[in-house]
Amino acid sequence: MKTIPIAPDHKGYRFPPEIISYAVWLYFRFSLSFRDVEELLAQRGIIVSYETARQWCVTFGQTYANELRRLRPHCGDKWHMDEMVLTICGKKHTLWRAVDQDGNVLDILVQSRRNKHAAKRFSPQGAPIRPSCHYHR
Incomplete structure (x- = not known):
């Protein structure tokens, strides 16, 4: 604690x-x-x-x-997005992760679709992730 x-x-x-x-x-x-x-x-x-x-x-x-x-640690001003294809119950899914400059995971999204709408849902209009973001462990 x-x-x-x-x-x-x-x-x-x-x-x-x-x-x-x-x-x-x-x-x-x-x-x-x-x-x-x-x-x-x-x-x-x-x-x-x-x-x-x-x-x-x-x-x-x-x-x-x-x-x-x-x-709580604040996220950095630079970040990038990782993309990976997963197989869950025999179906393909796309996993997106936003990672800041220090390697901290800012956000995660898993979806069955990989298209423009799904990408915008993860980061609307390509906007950077807010500094008040929360870290995933």
């Missing part, structure tokens, strides 16, 4: 910021229920009610998300 370097104000909370951020991370990263978060924390010896975990997620979730979004 990556810790958030600039944590929101945790004054007045019973638990340290590390436990609060861990509970919020568990909930959002793995799409768990609050009761699942409560159980996972209990396995580590941290007794927290599911309602407390819910309140932490409501209070700190957006702040953590904004901070992670700010720290």
